[in-house]
Amino acid sequence: MTVRIRKYSWQLAPGHIRDIRQRVFIEEQQVPPELEWDDTDEIADHFLAVLPDNTPVGVARLFSSLNETAHVGRMAILPEHRGKGIGETLLRHLLAEAAGQYDEVRLSAQEHAIPFYQRSGFHVCSDVYDDAGIPHYDMRCLAPELAVAALEERDHPLLLEADRQSWLFENETRMLALMDSLAGQAGQRIWLYDRLLEHDLYDRFRFRELISALARRHRLSEVRLLIHDDKPLVKRRHQLVELMRRLPSRIELKLVNDDYPVEDQPFMLIDREGVLYRHDFSKPAGFCNFSDSGRVKLLSEAFQRMWDAGRSSLELRQLPL
Known part of the structure; x- marks a missing residue:
């Protein structure tokens, strides 16, 4: 499905970004509001995925720590638009944004989403932990530029035991x-x-x-x-x-x-x-x-x-x- 990705600062972000996070994280996944809204929003870049008719369907944010590592977070696709490749398009857009600027991109993945992130060059790098009552794992990509360049030709770039091309x-x-x-x-x-x-x-x-x-x-x-x-x-x-x-x-x-x-x-x-x-x-x-x-x-x-x-x-x- 064709989607466009728009980038905003928190100060200029449209209400759709907050609305999608409210619906997915707070209402659907029961994340407490005080955990969902944090100070990181102020320093992050926010991304909104929209359909050709401008219908908003997904969000994510990207920020850096000490200007060394990029962090992907608050990634959500509305329920009625899942399974159409929108999340993958959004994730890979963020990975491309980080490539060239950062040598490492990290994220916190819900357990069921691990295979989704592995298809874009991320691997698990922690034991399981609880975040807002949901099992999570830290994941990272240590070569974002290489991953981005290979996404069209490899199913699981840079993933041990899965990436079968030299x-x-x-x-x-x-x-x-x-x-x-x-x-x-x-x-x-x-x-x-x-x-x-x-x-x-x-x-x-x-x-x-x-x-x-x-x-x-x-x-x-x-x-x-x-x-x-x-x-x-x-x-x-x-x-x-x-x-x-x-x-x-x-x-x-x-x-x-x-x-x-x-x-x-x-x-x-x-x-x-x-x-x-x-x-x-x-x-x-x-x-x-x-x-x-x-x-x-x-x-x-x-x-x-x-x-x-x-x-x-x-x-x-x-x-x-």
């Missing part, structure tokens, strides 16, 4: 977006093999936070870092190393043993399905797959052989705390 990359920006999108969905393990733990790749705040979140999630979490050279880690403080020393049972680092065969290309493995593979240690070029159990199995076997033959870093062990 992503190619030839520059660092695209590679890091894919790397973070994979790492952010790890449920149990991240295995990383590279020549160095380069600061520009692996000492970024967001990547460290994703590694930390996995390591702290449960006792079976496993982060393995397998590298060739630890001297740069000794010369310059690396936050992944600091994190490893705080969580030694969850994050381990080893050096490859050159007396045994080693792989010629770096890669990162996420659980049993995700892989980011570079063609060369020194270049940000390669491919990323979110659903490739066959390749992950082969690379896991190669990683395990190198890991079993690997050795601990004596220099890191001797660093002062």
Whole structure:
């Protein structure tokens, strides 16, 4: 169905926006009025979806926190207009608005709506919680620009175990977006093999936070870092190393043993399905797959052989705390 999306500030928003939220959230879903109307409305951009004859059918809002992360919220479609693709059009419009300005878009999804958001590049990133008496999950998209570009050709872009098409990359920006999108969905393990733990790749705040979140999630979490050279880690403080020393049972680092065969290309493995593979240690070029159990199995076997033959870093062990 053809719809147009109009954007307003709260001060200039037409009454239709408030009316739709009143009907859907307060009357239909029984959300208390004092929870529905908040101060965020004043700083958010508000979007109204209208039919070709100007009939208002849906709303949503978009705002940022610390100018780093965009938040989608208060998304509602009138009952008589649901199931026609209007919500998807509205969501993707907001995602396009955020892409280019923000590296992350977050939202709070009611449990039944998770598949709807997954089709547009979002993945679950929290346990269930209660919001106004309704079960919710936090969801996020860590590569909004990539998601927007792929929405027409992929059913579940960037979703682990569901996005079955390869992503190619030839520059660092695209590679890091894919790397973070994979790492952010790890449920149990991240295995990383590279020549160095380069600061520009692996000492970024967001990547460290994703590694930390996995390591702290449960006792079976496993982060393995397998590298060739630890001297740069000794010369310059690396936050992944600091994190490893705080969580030694969850994050381990080893050096490859050159007396045994080693792989010629770096890669990162996420659980049993995700892989980011570079063609060369020194270049940000390669491919990323979110659903490739066959390749992950082969690379896991190669990683395990190198890991079993690997050795601990004596220099890191001797660093002062």
